[in-house]
Amino acid sequence: MPRPHLTVSALALVGLLPTAPGLAAPAPAATPATAAVLRPGAPGAGDPYFPDMGNGGYDVSSYDIALAWNPATKAIAATTTIKAVATQGLSRFNLDLKGLVVQSVRVGGASAAYSRSGAQELVITPPKGIAKGASFTVAVTYKGVPTAINDPTLGRSGWVATADGAVALNQPFGAATYFPVNDTPRDKATYIHRITVPTGYQVIANGEPTAPMTSGGNTTYVWKMTSPMASELSSVAIGRYTVTTGTVAGTSIRSISAIAKSIDRTGAGARLNTATGAVVNWQRNRFGAYPFASTGGLVAPIGVGYALEVQGRPVYDQGSPTVSTGLLAHELAHQWFGNSVTPKQWKDIWLNEGFATYAEWLYDEAHGGPTAQQQFTAHYNSTSWKGKVADPGRDHIYDGLVYTRGALTLHALRNRIGTATFDKLLRTWAATYRGRNVTTADFIATAERVSGKNLDAFFQDWLYESGKPSLRSAQ
Template sequence: MRRGGSVAVAALTAALAFAPAAQAAEEFTPGAAGAGDPYFPENGNGGYDVEDYDLTFGFEPASGAIVATARIRAKATQNLSSFNLDFLGPLEVDGVKVNGPAGWKREGAQELVVTPRKGIKAGRTFVTTVKYHGVPQRIDDDALGTSGWIATSDGAVALNQPFGAATYYPVNDTPQDKATYSVTVTAPSDLTALTNGEKVEETSAGGLTTVKWRMRHPMASELAMLAIGRFNVTEGTTPSGIPSVTAIDSALDTAPNQSATFFDTTNTVTDWMQKTWGRYPFTSTGGVVDRIGVGYALETQGRSVYDSSLPGRLPGTGTIAHELAHQWFGDSVTPVHWRDIWLNEGWASYNEWLYTEATGGRTAQAAFDSAYARAATHPYWQTVMGDPGRDGIYDWASYTRGAMTLHVLRTKIGDEKFFELGRTWVTKYKDANVTTADFKALAEKVSGQDLDALFTAWVYTPGKPAL
């Protein structure tokens, strides 16, 4: 008996000798509270990669309140003891589960810290369920404008760029973490709910209608949208056969054939873009025109949103071309960091020039000449386009100087190589994230030229470049 005890003690001692290494291998630590973007360091989170959002909203128009559930499927990228979601007040959390009951707390301006009962091993898939309610609030930023959940006269519109998603659902709010989405909305039956992707289910009972939409392609959170209100909806296909859904606020839809015109223009531009840059990257196209009061249009994935305040007035064809170009340049192919936003806005602005020229208007060269004519002392020239600063992401440099840079690149490498470059860019990086360095490397590979001087002068240096 004693001898057996000594053997057991020796065995236990030997096992304990290995315990530190075993514990180190299974160490669990919190995920980072930010994704590392220098402009928005609190946005996004580390330690996991979201695969899918399944969002359910009940909307009460009289109060503007929602009762909601978010089911978030993610994969751990480290051994997680806890992790964060971006989620703004005044929405109140009613409960959190992570494969069972979980602890949670609110920290700082936007952090929902979730602590599962057990650590989650790296590589494991887990589902987080957050139940919550309240009246979502929009974000008004002096430099970046209004985003998030925006109440309208007959419902609400959600526009997320650059950081509005967290106003109405818990999210890993960084362009780096794309995911698929399902969105289900229950609202009074006299209202219509539209979001990204395709409608997969609709039922009505007791004066309420529940509709479910599905975006099957990975989508950055800044490109999600939701519009609830009274809309005149047109459904069909583009001439090439791409499914299309457009909608106009019924109070704005007052001109003869207005809905048909918006539908036809959207479809014509979509097909022109597809012919120019290659296959449309998503499974449906379209657009929503509503009275929002933000003063901009936004390239929400698969279905852009256009703000309008005057009955009978549609967004201009150039604006429609700009937002549809984004479906390739910005939505399917998305910058890792916000400093590279010129890869979105420059391409979209240049496509405005190209489409205007293709339909008999001003040439791209004339548009370039007009922009270049600004004096070298003009403030527009003083921004470093490849790093415009947090408050400068929507300034002239990202848009017009971005388009000018692409035109200069086109004149240097020639039309054949330039359009090959654009098509290769959106094919090679479909559904992925990119940097300016990626674009320069591909441009040099396709053209066979050294482009250091061009990128230094136009992308990385302030001032008016010489021609």
Template sequence: MSSRASKGTAVVALAATAGILVSAVPAGATTKYTPGAPGAGDPYFPDMGNGGYDVAHYDIALKYDPVGKGIQAVTGIQARATQNLSRFNLDFLGPLRISSLRVNGAKAAFRRTGAQELEITPRKGLRKNSKFTVTVAYSGVPQTINDATLGTSGWVPTSDGALMVNQPFGAATVYPVNDTPADKATYRFFLTAPKSLTTLANGDFSGKVTKGGLTTTRWEMRQPMASELSMLTIGKYDVLSGKTSTGIPNITATDQALGISPALGREFHDQTALIQDFLATKFGRYPFTSTGGIVVRANIGYALETQARSIYDRAHAPGTLPSRTTIAHELAHQWYGDSSTPERWSDIWLNEGFATYAEWLYLEKFQNKPVQQSFDETYATPADDDLWKPLTADPGRDNIFHPTVYDRGAMTVHALRLEIGEKDFARLIKEWPARNRGGTFTTREFIRFAEDISGERLDDLFRKWVFTSGKPSL
């Protein structure tokens, strides 16, 4: 999906023009159909994502079986062909068994190939710019991914249910998907489980129905979302609902297995609202229509900025809340990383650098620790430390969660602030996520934007901070 509204307008215009050209093809002319690419072209994850189409929307209806720990599910996909397609791929990983697959309502041929490819051949080719639907019914116990360097993702069983977390991969273990940040879409979740369990997902809560001992909840993410940011969880939770001071619906939940007191649950709820409203004064209007967070016992060992409702694992410290700087970090991602998303994984420093910088902003506002002090303490890391070794703007597949992405990324943000001055920096950190709302971007685009805002050439600054290994000089 395009990173700017102007690009989107151009795409619509081109699509309209293409439609006219197709209709003008002489009678009897043969249309050539070719397969979509089985990858999206990201060198870090060449098997992830696919080419030949753009997804607009996912409907995920999932029923959880607490006895077998598995699911029955139907995923519906609305998409548009970006070429004349003879066949196309979705990412679908693990042992889930497909019982039915239809394209535009008609049965389609399919096969599983490679590690995660679901290759689909519709009964007839799909013309460029035509809209089409895919409906896949499947069941089984989804796979948990345990990557040696990138950790746990996908479907994570818990003591009373399950959690789905998907960064950098994992979505394809639970639903068929074009698993690339470059193809965002809106979502609806229909989650069914025994009425004794709570089901939660991204987005706005839009109702529930209880029948025959089962409850189905409906959640809607109305703004474009990358698949790596999708989330759902099933289990026993204490849930609080309210609004932030600026009127944004706020839903938070704490896993009962953690033994978090009602008072701490309320504190987490209130702090989520408070910190979000503070960050909005720095980064501009909150980009989604609801917010919140979920404290879980999942043994994944991290917090994750799942869109509009972040996940915080506290299995290592039951009865306690995530730190307020962690909450600030994950909420900052809603602007930097979620609404505005790097097109390729090599540019993740712009997610994590700004989120880490938000921690420093929080400490300055609420604990009287100047941002400059946080910078100085981090910069004092010895020059031979591993922090300085990877390239921040291209750390490599196994280093996308390396400290250079977080800490050196935040130092880069501060170095930019010192270079361009307070007025231009304040403008930049609001206008950048607004400019890219719902879309994707690259590091080079960010640099050009910073240069446009400041009127300065910034090649040297970014060369030494993100494109060069080693500790930069001040």
């Protein structure tokens, strides 16, 4: 709101008011509103499990990762360009980057000062402060040999070197091993990967490809993910692959499969596309519209010991090109639960893994396997009930506590509200929060709204208590 004496003075200056002696004194100089509130962005995004991950003070809208890989040295040379909006006035801000050598940082085209701090903070001071609400561009040029992370409890992630290239698997905190990033699932953005390799290597990344461009013995592959994506779900694979394109039967959804040539067999890519399409079609019927423009899968011997629900196209680490139906059902269900609808905080990862595990039970139930009730009974009687499903602790985000007890919770909920209402809940959840971030409280509120029941005591028992819930709470 303008100050009245400034208004009067201004009017006096243009001669519309007589200059009274009391109004002649100059008004105090106004402090520019933005300068007063410029401050450093936080070095973390506020996740209690991973306090250094992500940063505060801005929201990224897009990443453009232009990266060249050298098979002789295993080194990368890259420029990542980030478009973001300041959510506070910024005197400086951080990106997450682990290792590598930064060569230059530009903000809005102007050279910016930078320093490295701790294991993963790239601290950037632009030549001028950035006002709250302003859009800005950051371009970081860097090089070096990326190093995978070996976490004692959470395993191997990030840029993983393979026999003939590399595969990046970024959950939960691998992205920063090869690009500067606001590495928190709560800051989704679109992605373009422009990856240059010696001609003869293939590159697969999230989304859809454009035609590769070859020049001077190198080929640049460009892949675009136009739906919002969490950094932990981004991926790049470089190596010798057979790439096979098809469509999901009866739809216009493209399916792109990449099989490492070291394990490829005739027709394996087409068979993976067909198997993927069958599961996607069944899941579309149960969960609602498929959330991305394409699907498929990448199969290679990577040596990490897990499959990952990379956005749009899961990665399966195995030595056979044939992926089991249960694994397909799990990783493809994540496209709805985890990738499109993404928890803000890692403590809520049961919203990914409980749902994907229950999706396996649902798929089995509909395809001649055990019923979900039979799976429930077997696991209810055998699982460990130590720990809290919706707050398992940093070192337990990949435990049975999250996967199996998450699925048990969903089956108990289905028994409590009925199968028809439960199916409607899954579709409502996926549709309401498509492309967005969520909390467990959002799911509880949605379940109560769809069912018309007060489920607070039920969820308290199944999600927030350590110990075996009474089956009576599921009736």
